[in-house]
Amino acid sequence: xxxxxxxxxxxxxxxxxxxxxxxxxxxxxxxxxxxxxxxxxxxxxxxxxxxxxxxxxxxxxxxxxxxxxxxxxxxxxxxxxxxxxxxxxxxxxxxxxxxxxxxxxxxx
Amino acid sequence: xxxxxxxxxxxxxxxxxxxxxxxxxxxxxxxxxxxxxxxxxxxxxxxxxxxxxxxxxxxxxxxxxxxxxxxxxxxxxxxxxxxxxxxxxxxxxxxxxxxxxxxxxxxxxxxxxxx
Numbered sequence: 001x002x003x004x005x006x007x008x009x010x011x012x013x014x015x016x017x018x019x020x021x022x023x024x025x026x027x028x029x030x031x032x033x034x035x036x037x038x039x040x041x042x043x044x045x046x047x048x049x050x051x052x053x054x055x056x057x058x059x060x061x062x063x064x065x066x067x068x069x070x071x072x073x074x075x076x077x078x079x080x081x082x083x084x085x086x087x088x089x090x091x092x093x094x095x096x097x098x099x100x101x102x103x104x105x106x107x108x
Numbered sequence: 109x110x111x112x113x114x115x116x117x118x119x120x121x122x123x124x125x126x127x128x129x130x131x132x133x134x135x136x137x138x139x140x141x142x143x144x145x146x147x148x149x150x151x152x153x154x155x156x157x158x159x160x161x162x163x164x165x166x167x168x169x170x171x172x173x174x175x176x177x178x179x180x181x182x183x184x185x186x187x188x189x190x191x192x193x194x195x196x197x198x199x200x201x202x203x204x205x206x207x208x209x210x211x212x213x214x215x216x217x218x219x220x221x222x223x
Contacts, residue, residue, distance in 0.1 A: 032209055043112075043199050043214035044151065087150060091208040095164065098150025 004088045009103040012082075018075040020102050022088030025069040033064060034091065035073045037084040038101070044087065047073065078106045110134065112215035114200050120221045126188035129218045131200030133181070137213075139163075139206030140177055142185050143199040145217070151199055157183065158206050187220075195222045 005023040012018040024033060032051050036044040048055055048062045050071070055062045061074040075082055087101040113132040121127050133140050138159050143151035154173065155165040159180040168175070172191070177183040187194055197217040203210040 034211070036214075041219075043201075043217050046211050046213060049211065095153060095156075095208075096151075096212060098152070100148070100150055 003097075004090055004099055006086070006088055006099060006102045008100065009105070011105050011107055012075075012078045014080060014106050014108050015077055018078040018082065018104060018106070020073040020075075020086050020088075020104065021070065022073070023070045024088070024090050027068050027090050029068075031090050031092070033062070033068075033071050034089045034096075035060070035062065036087045036089065037082075038087070039081075039084040044098075047086075078104075080106050080108060082106050112200055112202055112213055114198075114215040114218055116218055117216065118219050118221075120223065121190055122223050123192055124189040126186065127190055127220060128184050128186045129198050129200075129220075131183045131185070131215060133183075133200070133202030134213055137202035137204055138180070139203045139210070140183050141201040141203075141212060142175055142183070143201065143214075145197040145199055147196070154185070156206065163206065190220075190222045192222050195220060 032049050034049040035047040038044045048060050050062045050064055064071045083106045085101040085103050087098050089096050115130050140157045142154045144154050145151040154168045155175050156163040157177040160177045175185045197219050199217045201212040201214045203212045
């Protein structure tokens with residue numbers, strides 16, 4: 001299963017774009033990249049996933065580098081409600097292995 | 109569409125007591141997961157069911173933890189006897205088929221405190 005590396009914490013000003021990086025240098029060709037977030041006292045919430053092309057939905061955009069060894073989750077206009085822990089996951093055969101994620105704090 | 113339901117939301121017990129958690133997955137989802145999340149850490153998979161069969165229970169402390177998914181829908185996770193280190197949030201998740209390309213959807217969790 002591919003291992004992911006994320007910064008421990010980040011701050012972002014409200015209304016600005018939040019760019020959360022993830023390194024997954026051992027990813028194999030058919031493995032997807034998933035992003036979840038966990039707001040305090042809630043279960044993890046699915047955000048977005050992708051294989052090789054950039055993806056966008058109503059919550060965020062996912063940019064995957066051409067070599068697929070890293071990706072960036074973009075929250076285009078961060079709000080205070082986006083304060084959470086963000087997890088980048090590359091499922092192996094079927095298993096999600098969560099690291100400690102990136103603690104994003106959106107500042108007013 | 110209703111999400112993953114869990115109960116209770118909070119439970120406080122004393123060590124050596126037993127406790128059970130209940131999970132109802134999203135309708136039609138064949139795969140159900142139980143995770144343990146200790147404060148400050150990411151969730152850790154305890155057990156995965158495909159319908160009513162166990163796919164992976166390699167991280168389940170089988171001397172004290174047990175889980176079942178009768179009829180392939182609802183599931184219960186039991187701890188007997190509880191230890192102090194079992195204090196954690198227990199999360200249930202479900203996915204359509206359990207393949208690596210399937211999105212997992214999580215419930216709100218049960219916060220267990222063992223005194």
